[in-house]
Amino acid sequence: MAAAEEVKAMLKEAFGDSSSESDGEPSRGMRRRARISDSSDEIARPLSIFGDSHTWEQINEINGLWICREFLSADQQSSLLSSLERDGYLAEGSLNQAMRFGELPPWALELSRIVRENILFSAGFSESGDLENEEECLFPSELLWREPLFNQLIVNIYQPGEGIGAHVDLMRFEDGIAIASLESACVMRFSPVEASSDSVELLLSPGSLVLMWGEARYLWKHEINRKPGFQIWQGQEIHQERRTSITLRRLCPTPQH
Numbered sequence: 001m002a003a004a005e006e007v008k009a010m011l012k013e014a015f016g017d018s019s020s021e022s023d024g025e026p027s028r029g030m031r032r033r034a035r036i037s038d039s040s041d042e043i044a045r046p047l048s049i050f051g052d053s054h055t056w057e058q059i060n061e062i063n064g065l066w067i068c069r070e071f072l073s074a075d076q077q078s079s080l081l082s083s084l085e086r087d088g089y090l091a092e093g094s095l096n097q098a099m100r101f102g103e104l105p106p107w108a109l110e111l112s113r114i115v116r117e118n119i120l121f122s123a124g125f126s127e128s129g130d131l132e133n134e135e136e137c138l139f140p141s142e143l144l145w146r147e148p149l150f151n152q153l154i155v156n157i158y159q160p161g162e163g164i165g166a167h168v169d170l171m172r173f174e175d176g177i178a179i180a181s182l183e184s185a186c187v188m189r190f191s192p193v194e195a196s197s198d199s200v201e202l203l204l205s206p207g208s209l210v211l212m213w214g215e216a217r218y219l220w221k222h223e224i225n226r227k228p229g230f231q232i233w234q235g236q237e238i239h240q241e242r243r244t245s246i247t248l249r250r251l252c253p254t255p256q257h
């Protein structure tokens, strides 16, 4: 795509080259914890004009699943929470899931903007849009350049003990989903739609952003089980407080049933 090439060239000129590599074949084990690429210099570590260094980790067992653990600074997390508070999402007794379609509120537009910008600066998108190099692609260009990038938002608020059952996001949404996590950390578990391989667990820490596309979006279910005894990470039960997540997606142009 011409626009993608132009921006890439511009970024390359300004910041030099960067690369993204995975670290080989995944090994299989029962209920493995997500094996992520080693946090070495090889993985996407963009230079940003904002001074942040964002590291994207690829979940090796699941194509199209990436996490950036320090996507949102502490200030950005508080400011998002204040916006949610101000807009009534967090009010006592309010629903624990709120959806919004069409024009997104300013804070969600800003979040979308930094998602795109961050992916661009990570230079990990597939320029051609073909998925030949699928393992190394952070986000395919045809998804990254669609306008708007996202037009639907869900805010999920989970009290301790509350989670979300195993599901594949509805087909009325296009490919390419982003999930920002706020407040309490949790373990998200991925299991294949066709039970031919083991499930994979991923720690969603506050401030992290998950990108889900392709196989991760269509061929794997995701769930969060926060019942006592299920939120175990590295042998320790995670202390649970309220967790809030913001999911950004794009509706398919025509409704599908």
Ligand SMILES: O=C(O)CCC(=O)C(=O)O
Residues within 6 Å of the ligand: 154, 156, 164, 169, 179, 222, 245, 247
């Ligand atoms: O809360 C999350 O992190 C995931 C939410 C989710 O999967 C959904 O709303 O479809």
Ligand SMILES: [Fe+2]
Residues within 6 Å of the ligand: 167, 168, 169, 222
């Ligand atoms: Fe989901």
